[in-house]
Amino acid sequence: MSRLVLVLGDQLTPGMAALKQADKARDVVVMAEVAAETDCIAHHPKKIALIFAAMRKFARRLAEDGWTVRYSQLDDTDNAGSIPGELLRRAEETGASEVLATEPGDWRLIEALQDCPLKVRMIEDDRFFATHETFEGWAEGRKSLRMEYFYREMRRKTGYLMNGDAPEGGQWNYDSENRKPPPDGIDHGGAMMFTPDETVEEVLDLVEARFSGNFGELRPFAYATDTTQARRALTHFIKNALPQFGDYQDAMLRGERHLYHSVLSPYLNIGLLTPREVCDAAAQAYAEGAAPLNAVEGFIRQILGWREYVRGMYYLQGPDYLRRNALNHQRKLPGFFWGAETRMACVAHAVDQTREDGYAHHIQRLMVTGNFSLIAGLNPQQVHEWYLASYVDAFDWVMAANTIGMTQFADGGLVASKPYVSSGNYIDRMSDYCKACHYSVKARTGEGACPFNLLYWHFLNRHRDRFENNPRMGNMYRTWDRMDETRRSTVLREAEAFLDRMSAGKTV
Ligand code: FAD
Ligand code: DLZ
Ligand code: SF4
Secondary structure, three states, rough: OEEEEEOOOOOOOOOOOHHHHHOOOOOOEEEEEHHHHHHOOOOHHHHHHHHHHHHHHHHHHHHHHEEEEEEEOOOOOOOOOOHHHHHHHHHHHHHOOOOEOOOOHHHHHHHHHHOOOOEEEEEEOOOOOOOOOHHHHOOOOOOOOOHHHHHHHHHHHOOOOOOOEEEEHHHHOOOHHHOOOOOOOOOOOOOOOOOHHHHHHHHHHHHHHHHOOOOOOOOOOOOOHHHHHHHHHHHHHHHOOOOHHHHOOOOOOOOOOOOOOOOHHHHHHHHHOOHHHHHHHHHHHHHHHOOOOHHHHHHHHHHHHHHHHHHHHHHHHHHHHHOOOOOOOOOOHHHHHHHHHOOOHHHHHHHHHHHHOOOOHHHHHHHHHHHHHOOOOOOOHHHHHHHHHHHOOHHHHHHHHHHHHHHHOOOOOOOOOOOOOOOOOHHHHHHHOHOOOOOOOOOOOOOEOOOOHHHHHHHHHHHHHHHOOOOOOOOHHHHHHOHHHHHHHHHHHHHHHHHHHHOOOOOO
C-alpha cells in the first residue's frame, strides 16, 4: 500500500529525510498551502509569498523527478485548511494509512502531527550538521551551554578551518577584528534580487487578495524562490560581500539595507540552500585566497555555530522554553513596532526596513529592536511573536533562542552570559542613525535625551539584584554608582515618564 510523504513549506530540499525513506514508485508526496499555517500568526506578506512560490516550484520539480505529488493551493475549494486535515483527505483519496514526515521546526506542528489519527512516522531533519543526539551529548552534564564551546566542537567535527586539531590561524574566533564602525561608502550593491516569474506573480496576486491586512509590504517582491536562483545569490555573496563580511558585521547604515550581510537566511531556512553548501562555498573562498580569515571564520561561525546551536537549544529545551519570562517583563509591545510613528531614528529605520523587506540584519534585530525591547521591559512572548510575524526567515526553531534567550534574557541566562543591553553610545558608534534623530545621543537627561540612555540605566537599576554580581557587569554598576544621587534620580524619573508616555500610545 502506498504511504503519504509530507513535505512542509520549509522543507524544500530534494534529499529531505522523509523523501529519502520513501519509495518513488508507490508513495505519494503531499504538499499543502493551508490556512492553519498562514493564520497561526499574521505573517509578513512577503514570507507567505516566498513560501508558496517556492513550494509550487518545488512540487513541480518533484513531479518532473518522477514523484507522484498531490499539491493543494490555498484557494482550492476542498482544501481541508490544516496539515493534518490535508493528510486525512489525501489518505482517503489514496487509501494510504501511514505518513512519513520530516520532523517540523515548530512544537505546534509536531504536536498536531502526533495527534493526527493516521500513523505518522516522524524522521529527524538531517539538513543540519548536528543531530539531536550530537547536541544532547554535548549539552549533557555541562553547567554552561554557551555557543562558543559548542562551535569549537563543531569545527573539530566538520574540519572547517582546521589544521589538524588546531584552528586555522591559531584562534577560534576573530571577532575582535570584526567590530569596525561603518565605512563612509559601500562598494557592494547588496544581495542579489530577482524579477518575479509567472509562478511568483500568481502567488503575489493570491497573497495580495488574502493577506494585505498583515504588517508588511508585499511588493516589490524580489527574493529567490528556487534553488537555482538561491545558488546564484550565494555565489554573488561569496564573490562580492564575503571578503568584507567580518570587518563590518556590526555596522548599521541608513542607506544600506544589507551592508555585507548575505541575506541567505530565508533560503537556508526553507531548504533552497543547505548549510553545508553555504559553508563549503565560504571555506573554498578562503582556500583560494578570495576572502580573509576573519570574514570566513565569522561567517562560518554564524551557520556552523549559532544556527546549529539555536536549533539544538530549541529541541533540547522543549515547548516550555517559549513561555519563559525570567525578568517578569510585562509591558505591551508599543504601536511603533507595527509602524506607528516614533521619533527614535534607529527604531523607525529598523521597523520601516522590516515592513518593506521582511528583513533586517542581525545587529538591527539584536541591538536596536531587541535591545530596546529588553531595556523597556516588553513582554518577551509578544516580542517573540513580533519577530515571528515580521521576518521572512522566521521559524520557531531558529527564533526561540534568539528572542527568548539572546535578546530578552527571558531564559534567565541559558543562552547569554549577560543581557545584550546598551545605551545610545553603542548605536551611535556603529551606525549613522543618531545624526538623523530627533533625540540627542549625547544628552543623558533632559529634553531630547536619547531614550536608550535613560532606559539602559533604568534596566540595570530595576534588575540590580540579579545582575550586580555578574562579573561581566560589575563595571556598569560601578559607573552607575559613581553618578551623583540627583542625576540618578533624574534618569530614573525621565525613564519612567518615557515608558508611561509610550504605553499611553503617545508618539515617543
Ligand atoms: P548573515 O549575517 O549573512 O549570517 C549568515 C547566516 O548565519 C544567516 O543567514 C543565518 O542562517 C546564520 N545566522 C547568523 N546569526 C544567527 C543566529 N543568531 N541564529 C541563527 N542563525 C544565525 N535568524 C533566522 O534565520 N530567522 C529568524 O527568525 C531570526 N530571528 C532573530 C531574532 C533576533 C531577535 C535576533 C537577534 C536574531 C535573529 N536571527 C534569526 C538571527 C540573525 O539575525 C539572522 O539569521 C540574520 O540576520 C539573517 O540575515 P543574513 O542571512 O543576512 O545573515
Ligand atoms: C510559514 C508557513 C506558511 C505561512 N504556510 C505554510 C503552508 O501553507 N504550508 C506548509 O506546509 N508550510 C507553511 N509554512 C511553514 C510551516 O509553518 C513550517 O513548516 C512550520 O512552522 C515548522 O517550521
Ligand atoms: Fe536611537 Fe538614541 Fe541614536 Fe536616536 S539618538 S538614533 S534614539 S540611539
